[in-house]
Amino acid sequence: METNRILCLLEQRLKKSRLKHTLGVRDMAVRLAEHWGADRDKAEKAALLHDFTKNLSAAESDELIIRYNLGIKYLGNPALAHSKTAAAVLEHEYGVSDREILNAIDCHTVGKPNMTLLEKIIYVADAAEQGRDYPGVEEIRDTAFSDIDKACINILDRTIKYVLSKGEDMDNKAIAWKTAEVIDSKKGQDIVLIDISRTSGFADYFVITHAPSDRLMKTIADEVEDQLAELGVILKRSEGRNGTGWILMDFGDIIVNVFSKEQRDRYNLEKLWGDGDITYFDGNKGIE
Numbered sequence: 001m002e003t004n005r006i007l008c009l010l011e012q013r014l015k016k017s018r019l020k021h022t023l024g025v026r027d028m029a030v031r032l033a034e035h036w037g038a039d040r041d042k043a044e045k046a047a048l049l050h051d052f053t054k055n056l057s058a059a060e061s062d063e064l065i066i067r068y069n070l071g072i073k074y075l076g077n078p079a080l081a082h083s084k085t086a087a088a089v090l091e092h093e094y095g096v097s098d099r100e101i102l103n104a105i106d107c108h109t110v111g112k113p114n115m116t117l118l119e120k121i122i123y124v125a126d127a128a129e130q131g132r133d134y135p136g137v138e139e140i141r142d143t144a145f146s147d148i149d150k151a152c153i154n155i156l157d158r159t160i161k162y163v164l165s166k167g168e169d170m171d172n173k174a175i176a177w178k179t180a181e182v183i184d185s186k187k188g189q190d191i192v193l194i195d196i197s198r199t200s201g202f203a204d205y206f207v208i209t210h211a212p213s214d215r216l217m218k219t220i221a222d223e224v225e226d227q228l229a230e231l232g233v234i235l236k237r238s239e240g241r242n243g244t245g246w247i248l249m250d251f252g253d254i255i256v257n258v259f260s261k262e263q264r265d266r267y268n269l270e271k272l273w274g275d276g277d278i279t280y281f282d283g284n285k286g287i288e
């Protein structure tokens, strides 16, 4: 596949934030390939295609897992499955036949033993491209150019710690709080959390915000979906992305409502759910 065709496909398939990340991975992968003497063209293609199926729904991901027999352990977990589904779809539906590229895509999420140079490049670039921002990322970015194996180990180490800490389980309160932080980072207005666990049988938390434009509402919704998916909290249902002024996102125990100002005032969920404990989010303070 030619690069221009890949870019066209990515524009159709990926959300803006994911496309930005993908281009960041491409830039870093190309620089790493040039630095370490790997095939620049393959690094560019693998990087551009690595998250090809990242924005599929859980149902779409499951469908591919079954179609290509990728393993039942991936069912219901599109965040973990996306490297596998991307490699399978690209091979079987888009005619990508280069094994090295497909393998680099296939293992970019969790790595594997005895990775090739190209696989390491994609793995590291994915974790440390310019848009990534977490404690220690600068060091990994530098190490990638001095000792790529060490960079891989650092990333793995970080992933293992992260997974273990996830095992300690974020409760719904922490997830609702995290959701509020994500909304805040995308300039959602007057963020409110309502604990409805005692008054409702269907969820634990409502998170409510509004934004001044349709575009910003969608940006907030996309970011919440992405960030919660990283925590393993999967969007079950979403409604209202077609300009109705109310995007409702159902994550099971957490329901996120992104309104226009007008619709927020109109529906006044805070009043409707006034029996629940309301917290007015302030990024500097705790949830209580």
Ligand SMILES: [Fe+2]
Residues within 6 Å of the ligand: 050, 051, 054, 082, 083, 108, 109, 126
């Ligand atoms: Fe990925």
Ligand SMILES: [Fe+2]
Residues within 6 Å of the ligand: 021, 025, 050, 051, 126
């Ligand atoms: Fe990625």
